[in-house]
Amino acid sequence: MSTKIRVAIAGIGSCASALVQGVEFYLRNPDNTIGLMYPEIGGYKTADIEFVLGFDIDERKVDTFLQEALYAQPNCNMQVIDPASKFQCIETNARTFRGPTLDGIAPHMRNYHPSITFQEDQKAHEISAAEYKDLLKKYQVDILLNYMPVGAEEASKWYITNAIEAGVHVINCMPTFISTDDARTLELLAIQHKVTIVGSDMRSSYGASRLSEVLQGSMMDAGLVVTQHIQMNMAAGTTQGQEHIINGRSANTDFLNMAEKARLYNKHVSKENVLSGQSIVRGKGLEGMTMFAGPSLTVVQRPGGAYMGTDNKVCNIDLVAYGFAGARYELTARLSVQDSPNSGGIVVDAIRFCRVAREMDIVGYLRGPSAWSQKTPPVQMTTADAKFECDAMARRVYTPITEQQKISHLYNGDILLKEKVKGLTFTFQKGKTEYE
Ligand SMILES: NC(=O)c1ccc[n+]([C@@H]2O[C@H](COP(=O)([O-])OP(=O)(O)OC[C@H]3O[C@@H](n4cnc5c(N)ncnc54)[C@H](O)[C@@H]3O)[C@@H](O)[C@H]2O)c1
Known part of the structure; x- marks a missing residue:
């Protein structure tokens, strides 16, 4: 092409x-x-x-x-x-x-x-x-x-x-x-x-959402019931190529922006959609589940030195599940990535x-x-x-x-068939109030 x-x-x-x-x-x-x-x-x-x-x-x-x-x-x-x-x-x-x-x-x-x-x-x-x-x-x-x-x-x-x-x-x-x-x-x-x-x-490509989805999905496909899924994220560590610069690092602007709770509401909902989505597509409820996914920690350098942002992000995931005859499983994962690439x-x-x-x-x-x-x-x-x-x-x-x-x-000639548009599938996310 x-x-x-x-x-x-x-x-x-x-x-x-x-x-x-x-x-x-x-x-x-x-x-x-x-x-x-x-x-x-x-x-x-x-x-x-x-x-x-x-x-x-x-x-x-x-x-x-x-x-x-x-x-x-x-x-x-x-x-x-x-x-x-x-x-x-x-x-x-x-x-x-x-x-x-x-x-x-x-x-x-x-x-x-x-x-x-x-x-x-x-x-x-x-x-x-x-x-x-x-x-x-x-x-x-x-x-x-x-x-x-x-x-x-x-x-x-x-x-x-x-x-x-x-x-x-x-x-x-x-x-x-x-x-x-x-x-x-x-x-x-x-x-x-x-x-x-x-x-x-x-x-x-391979971040917190993909990891959460795959871990929870694979447990559910193995017949386990997932009772806890906590995904915590922070900007920490050093942008690749800057490892030699001996200096503290502040979170990148994406994390700094979300330091204010009012600002990150939709991000929080969206991140948790990944977790709840894996239950919903398998026809399982979320009742009583301990579930959290969010930009959980934003750290800024203390005054006095040079300010530098970091694009390195660390995600910690903690899952609890129950399986055959009530046997308990615990899984902890840590993923450190260059966020923007x-x-x-x-x-x-x-x-x-x-x-x-x-x-x-x-x-x-x-x-x-x-x-x-x-x-x-x-x-x-x-x-x-x-x-x-x-x-x-x-x-x-x-x-x-x-x-x-x-x-x-969806069209008959130039005429849009609105009932066909209405028939297009949406899984969930009926409205914000569902999360409140
Ligand atoms: N891996 C990731 O980094 C990742 C993953 C998922 C989603 N996102 C989302 O992607 C978005 C961009 O992330 P980012 O790290 O590049 O953020 P960033 O803070 O580095 O960049 C945002 C840019 O938008 C500009 N801007 C602000 N208001 C504007 C306006 N009204 N008009 C035009 N420009 C405006 C800012 O000056 C800045 O250049 C964020 O919402 C972030 O949450 C990022």
Whole structure:
């Protein structure tokens, strides 16, 4: 395939930086497939992804070339590409425009040292919704990645709904539109504009969510009853490539942002959806279960030294289960990862699934790729079922799920068949109140 997949990014933070550097890495090393779950999806390689546009609100990133913004503070992900070398996966002159701040910066984020937090731009022209849509069209953007900080509900809505209205596919990497009501409304908009969505709240290729899902799922498939599943996360340790710098480390901006409880509500719900999803897809209840998953600990350096962020994340998982004749099982796991590159591995798949699905005339939420790559997909699946759906789409093969999402099924000529849209499956997440 020669057609490039043209991508715009809202929020040029550590995840965006790790993703773009990763795509460039595989482009420069075409024989290396380590870290790629799908070297090809429907004929597309990671080298077919091109970044053409960025949006941010930080004065160190706004009105710069996209390549420059990737390396600006407070981003703290590992560097795999020399910042001075020319990126082939970024379109020449791709720039970062000043988006509206809305609720992008939580009040408490303004209290940290500038090296580790956002610095709101006060000078550049803030684009309007009409200008945003025009830019997406002018740059022929296929897919928008929403990388807003957790809790930026208004900002996410702005980037996502305006992109869909401009005919652009969306990958929603953060926890918004997570209740079924919100997700259904968004899906209707996407189907009306004949675009696809992967969402919401991305997982990592091999992170806490995948590990929790596999451990709990395998216990349940062995006939055990899981009575406790606690997943605790913290930013701790050192970003790869900076091990030689003898200095304390603060949590990255993602964790700092979630230090405020009000900010992380949806993230908390979304992380627990992974755990509850494994019970629900197996027809088991959650009554009486001890369950917790969340960004549990955010640590900031003490005043006096240099401030540095860390992109290393540690997850501790604790499971209790009962099995044959009441025998008790206890399982403890610890996973330490480079957080942002770990998510890049999944986003390079989501981007290509959006393109291939559209070429297969599939619209709306991609249920298989969303279950595989997101914490709160419209339909939770077992690991095996999600992989089956992704494998089928990677080979351009329809399944009973994707058959329901073909334009020819949802439309009669130009007329949208709303009852067919209403019939599209959602597993759970009926509304926020269910969790309160
Ligand atoms: N492995 C992972 O790191 C991982 C996994 C799952 C989900 N996520 C989610 O992905 C999102 C991005 O993560 P990150 O680590 O890159 O965060 P980050 O804090 O490094 O980056 C956020 C970026 O958004 C910008 N921003 C804030 N408000 C904005 C606005 N209104 N318009 C445009 N830009 C704005 C900030 O300046 C910053 O550049 C977060 O919601 C995070 O929870 C990350």
